Amino acid sequence: MTFEEVFFYFLAAGAIVSALLVITRRNPINSVIFLVLNFFFLVALYLTLKAQFIAIIQILVYAGAIMVLFMFVIMLLNLGDEKRLTDRVTWKQFVAIGLSLAFVMQVLYIVGFGETAEMKTMSAKAVDIGTVEYIGKELFSYYVLPIEAISVLIVAAVVGAIVLAKRKFD
Amino acid sequence: MIETLLIAFIKIVIVLLVLLTAVAYSVYAERRISAFIQDRLGPNRVGPFGLLQPIADVVKLVFKEAIVPRNANKPLHDLAPVISLTVALATFAVIPFGNTITLFGEEVKLIIADVNIGVLYILAFSSISVYGIALAGWSSNNKYSLMGSLRSSAQMVSYELSLGLAVVGVIMVTGSLRLDQVVMNQTNYLFGVLPAWNCFVQPIGFITFVVAAFAETNRQPFDLPEAEPELVGGFHTEYTGLKFGLFFLAEYAHMIVASAIITTLYLGGWHLPYIDMIDVSPMLMSIIGILTFVIKVTLVLLFMIVIRWTIPRFRYDQLMGLGWKVMFPMALLNIFITGLILLLLQ
Amino acid sequence: MIPLNFYLVLSALLFTIGVVGVLTRRNAIIVFMSIELMLNSVNLTLVAFSSFLGDATGQMLVFFVITIAAAEAAIGLAIIIALFRNKQTVNIDEINLLKW
Numbered sequence: 178m179t180f181e182e183v184f185f186y187f188l189a190a191g192a193i194v195s196a197l198l199v200i201t202r203r204n205p206i207n208s209v210i211f212l213v214l215n216f217f218f219l220v221a222l223y224l225t226l227k228a229q230f231i232a233i234i235q236i237l238v239y240a241g242a243i244m245v246l247f248m249f250v251i252m253l254l255n256l257g258d259e260k261r262l263t264d265r266v267t268w269k270q271f272v273a274i275g276l277s278l279a280f281v282m283q284v285l286y287i288v289g290f291g292e293t294a295e296m297k298t299m300s301a302k303a304v305d306i307g308t309v310e311y312i313g314k315e316l317f318s319y320y321v322l323p324i325e326a327i328s329v330l331i332v333a334a335v336v337g338a339i340v341l342a343k344r345k346f347d
Numbered sequence: 348m349i350e351t352l353l354i355a356f357i358k359i360v361i362v363l364l365v366l367l368t369a370v371a372y373s374v375y376a377e378r379r380i381s382a383f384i385q386d387r388l389g390p391n392r393v394g395p396f397g398l399l400q401p402i403a404d405v406v407k408l409v410f411k412e413a414i415v416p417r418n419a420n421k422p423l424h425d426l427a428p429v430i431s432l433t434v435a436l437a438t439f440a441v442i443p444f445g446n447t448i449t450l451f452g453e454e455v456k457l458i459i460a461d462v463n464i465g466v467l468y469i470l471a472f473s474s475i476s477v478y479g480i481a482l483a484g485w486s487s488n489n490k491y492s493l494m495g496s497l498r499s500s501a502q503m504v505s506y507e508l509s510l511g512l513a514v515v516g517v518i519m520v521t522g523s524l525r526l527d528q529v530v531m532n533q534t535n536y537l538f539g540v541l542p543a544w545n546c547f548v549q550p551i552g553f554i555t556f557v558v559a560a561f562a563e564t565n566r567q568p569f570d571l572p573e574a575e576p577e578l579v580g581g582f583h584t585e586y587t588g589l590k591f592g593l594f595f596l597a598e599y600a601h602m603i604v605a606s607a608i609i610t611t612l613y614l615g616g617w618h619l620p621y622i623d624m625i626d627v628s629p630m631l632m633s634i635i636g637i638l639t640f641v642i643k644v645t646l647v648l649l650f651m652i653v654i655r656w657t658i659p660r661f662r663y664d665q666l667m668g669l670g671w672k673v674m675f676p677m678a679l680l681n682i683f684i685t686g687l688i689l690l691l692l693q
Numbered sequence: 694m695i696p697l698n699f700y701l702v703l704s705a706l707l708f709t710i711g712v713v714g715v716l717t718r719r720n721a722i723i724v725f726m727s728i729e730l731m732l733n734s735v736n737l738t739l740v741a742f743s744s745f746l747g748d749a750t751g752q753m754l755v756f757f758v759i760t761i762a763a764a765e766a767a768i769g770l771a772i773i774i775a776l777f778r779n780k781q782t783v784n785i786d787e788i789n790l791l792k793w
Contacts, residue, residue, distance in 0.1 A: 185695045189703045196707050196730055200714030205722050206423070206485060212726050213478070219733055222703075225695070226744040231736075231755050233467045238759050241474025242504065243729070243766045245481070249500045250770045251722060252485050252493060254777050273716030277709045284705035288698050298694050300747030307744070307752070309464060309524055315749050316756065323753075327760050334764035341771035 185225065192218040205251045209244055216240050227299070228307040358459050359440075366439060370599045371401035377599075377652050384656045408592035416488055416585050423486035428586070428593035431479030435600035438472045441465040442607045443527045444640045445617045448633035457617075457637065458527060465526035466518060469608055470511050473563055477503040479597065480565070480582045487585035495581030498663060499565060505670040506562035506569075509555050512678035516552035516685045517545050517612050530616030534623070542620035546613040551681040553613045555674050560609060562670065564601040567655035569666055606647035607640075614643050700741035707734035721773050721783040725766070732762050 195215040202208045216239050223232040305311055316324055375390065375397070382389025390397040415424055442465075445457030462468060477500055484496020518524060521532045535543040546553040562569040578584070583594045610616060617636035627635070661669065707730060714727025736755045743751025777783055 181695060185699065189699070192703065193706055193710070196710040199730060200710060200718060200723065200727055202723075204420075205720060205726075206420075206482075208723050208726055210423070210426075210482075212729065213475075215730070216733070219737060222700070222737060223740055226700070226740050228740045228744060228752055228755075229464060231740055231752055233464055233471050234756065234759060235736075236471040237467065237474055238763055239729075239733075241471060241477075241507070243763055245474075245477055245500055245504055246766055246770055247722065247726065248478075248481055248485075249497070249504075250774060252481070252497055252500075254774070254783065255493075270717045274713055277712045277716070280712070281705055281709045285702060288701050288705070297696050299744050302747035303744040306747065306749045309467070311749060312752060312756070315753060320753055323757060327757055331760065331764055334767050338767040338771040341768070341775050 181225075185222075188218050188221050188225070192222065206248065209248050209251065212247075213240050213244050216244070226307075227303040230307060230309045230312050354453075354455060355459065358455075358457075362439060362444070362459060363436065366436065366600065366603065367596075369603055370596050371405065373599045373603060373648055373652075374404070374595070375401050376649070377655075380649070380652050381656045384653075405592065408595075409589055411588035413588040413590060414585075418488040419585065420486040420488070423482050424585075425590070427479050427483035427486060428590045428597065429479075430482065431476065431597035432593050432600060434472055434476040434479065435597050435604055438469055438604045439607065441468050441526055442604075442611055443530055443616060444607075445633055445637040446527075448637075449629060456527070457633070461525075461527065464524045466514055466524045466529070466612075469526075470507075470514065473510065474503075474507055476563075476601070479594075483586070483594070484582040487582075489585050491578045492582050492584050495578045495584070499582060502565075502569065502666060502670070503563055505667060506559045506674070509670065509674035509678045510559035510563060512675070512682060513552045513556040513559060514612065515678075516549045516681045519682070519685050519689060520545065520548055526611055526616075530611060530618060533615040534618045536620075542615060542618070544613065544615040549613070549681065549685065551677055551684070555678045555681065556613065557609060558669075558674060560605045561651070561654070562666070564605045564651075565598065566602065566651055568658040568661050570655075570660065602648060602651055603644065606644045606651065609647050610640065610643040614647070616640060616643075697741055697745045701738060704734040704737040704741070707731075707737070719784050719786050721776070721785050721788070722770075724785060725769055725773070729762065729766075732758060 192215055195211045195218060198211040199208045199215060202211065216235060220232045220235050223229075223235065378400070379389045379397070381387075390400040393399040393403045415421055440459040441462055443456075443458040447454050447456050449455070480499045480503075481496045484492040484494075484499070487493075517529060521529045523529070523532075529545075533542070533544050537543045537547060541547055561567075583591055586594060617640040619635055619639040622632070622635060711727045711729075711731035711734060714730065715724050718724055718727065736758055739751040739755050739758070741751075743749060743755075773783055776788060780788060782788070
């Protein structure tokens, strides 16, 4: 195995284990910590794919803003441990896990039987595409309408969050 | 390959040693200056002028008993100070502390990691530094700690916006996210005389950035997360011994890193104005560059310390009001003006 | 060189973990985090395709997905806080006002 492969397997294993820990912890704060860890593994994976802008945005927005918001809410509500995790195993959960496994099988089947030549090696343009300059130029020329639309959406989200979080005046 | 790794390793070791020593002595400087301002003597017993005081402090902290509250979340309680210090030290990796130096026939760049998204790297790491404080407050299982960390999360998230938007102005002027490029851009002269430092080019951005940096480092007048009269000690109420020491180091490391960032982005970095008009050898030039950087960082650090002992603490609503109603619009205005001027100069 | 398939399989596994989280957990905040996991696995697919095919569209989409995720987190958490204020719980089994 080359160094590259070992590194990939390490990152993949880290991402999967931390993701499993996210959904199995009882205490939501621990879930937040493992989700942040998961994001860092993903950041490293993005860097192996030469997507440096996406990698740094992942830290900046996901780890730095969104997860802080989650942690803030958990601390604010002072949620303790979730007591009924183990003693309420219903048939629904088995169905859920079974369906998910079926989904994985399906994806593995599709992926395993559909490999073409361009899926073997990374494109030579990958390094250029990942830079801030390239993404910025694309974003403000070809994608200018979507970005304006998304800014409207963000404003709507801000207004919505304030309206929802504000206490009603008596 | 081995050679580059070795050079990087040596740079990391030197920078870490200098940084940690500087952290220890900035604590000493803070105590002496506060004593001077309050007409006291300050620490003067250990060694000449009390210069060995930091060592005594560290020894004391190491030998203190480490107490963890009974209902605390032990792993997170241990993790929090480590996150705080690591993030502060890691930010220093992209800051250029000199131009290039030629040693043993090899040209070495005086920056640990010369990445082409240095500015974004700094912003990313400053945004995750909130975890240390938030986790410390939550895991201690103490209401004062929790309130301190809630305040700090809200404060840091709010001021991060103005911090990031203030930097946008610098990026627009420079046209690059590389920090050495940012410094290079400041080695020119405005109208032939004034050094083109970004604090002259971007006065509004400079003020916004400095205020936001104060808030991000939890320094006075924005040290509400640890406001002693209200919250006992804020997020580190329940910390003792070495773990408290780590928080203490982290706070000063954050200050030094913030000063270094302010110096790099706005005060010309390692550039000493007018030195390029006289003829000096390249070797001397490199050393002058490093010294200039160190002196500038020290001055900004002293400024931060003096501010702490001069200005009273803000109230929490005032702090949030300032962040959202003054700093945020000012940063946006700065971007608008910068864009307008750049457009007109084209 | 790691082939594209490895990334796709990894992302499918992460997505499934997210699905299992959504379907099995009762804490609304953890359900939310599982949704973030799913979004991130999709992002990984998009970035992988973008790098392998030499087309920037994938990374543009990731940029938009991250923006949407930020907006969604803000709104979703505000809803959770509002719910908690009214019902003192974040257990999604006990929040069934819209059931009929």
